[in-house]
Amino acid sequence: MKISGRVWKFGKDVDTDELFSGRYIMGGDETSESNYQQFIGESGLSDVAERDNVPSNFLTDVQPGDVIVAEENFGIGSSRQQAAETLKFKGVRAIVADSIHRIYFRNSWNLGCPAIDLPGISQGFNTGDNIEIDLRESLVTNLTTGKEFRFHLIMPSWFIDMVEAGGLIPYHKALKS
Numbered sequence: 001m002k003i004s005g006r007v008w009k010f011g012k013d014v015d016t017d018e019l020f021s022g023r024y025i026m027g028g029d030e031t032s033e034s035n036y037q038q039f040i041g042e043s044g045l046s047d048v049a050e051r052d053n054v055p056s057n058f059l060t061d062v063q064p065g066d067v068i069v070a071e072e073n074f075g076i077g078s079s080r081q082q083a084a085e086t087l088k089f090k091g092v093r094a095i096v097a098d099s100i101h102r103i104y105f106r107n108s109w110n111l112g113c114p115a116i117d118l119p120g121i122s123q124g125f126n127t128g129d130n131i132e133i134d135l136r137e138s139l140v141t142n143l144t145t146g147k148e149f150r151f152h153l154i155m156p157s158w159f160i161d162m163v164e165a166g167g168l169i170p171y172h173k174a175l176k177s
Contacts, residue, residue, distance in 0.1 A: 001164055003094050003114070003133040004143070005065040007125050010097075011053030012071035016083035016104065018054070019075070038089075055127055064091030067133070069125040071097065075104025075115070084108040084115075094133055096140055098122050109159055112167035116140070118151045135160045 053071075068074075068087070074097035075083065084107040087095070095108060095115045108115035114135060121140065125131065130143035140149040153159070158171075165171035 001135045001160055003067065003131075003135070005067040005093050005131060006063065007127060007129040007131050007142075008055055008058055008062065008066055008068050008092075009122065009125055009127040010055070010068055010070035010074065012098075013073045013076060014053050014070060015073075016075060016077035016080055016101075019083035019086055062090050062092065065093050066091060067093055067131050068095045069097065069122055069131070070095065071122045072099040073101065074099065075101040075108075077101070079103040079107070081107045081111075084111055084113065088113045096121050096131075096133065109155075109162065110168040112163050112165070112170070114163055116151055116153070118149055121149055124149060135163065 074095060077083070084104060088108075088111050092113065094113060096118055097115070098117075098119050098121060100108075100115050100117050105115045105117070114133065116133070118140065124142055124145070124147050129145070132141045132143055133139075134141075135153075138151050138153065140151060141147070142149075162168055162171040165174055
């Protein structure tokens, strides 16, 4: 499985409160999937203008299929799933970072949005570069510069099948049919 897209370079210590502020945690209409996704997508990163670790034009210019490359400690903080959902609902296809907080890591994979720890990866990318992630070959390529980076996922092989299915729930629904 390959994921290709445009890179957004994030800094270090991007926490879950930046991704989805706790003040919105009780909002949104969870009885309607489309209303819920719209609420999460619109509310996420609402405080980002106050931070210097996220590009200032990310909220206005992010496109479906884009990929985040970040420095260390991406997704630190609380375990709220909305922090991972907000990026997925904005169209982010994957996150590759020098290090990713474990709870965020799993939430992201469960949503079908791979999160990959790869120490030093942030030095190999800039915002606007083109990236390709080959999950089955464990290879990240900066298509703009030609640099390649190998990673090692310590997880069951079915995680990649889960991403292809669109996340944990669609994956398990497909197993039952």
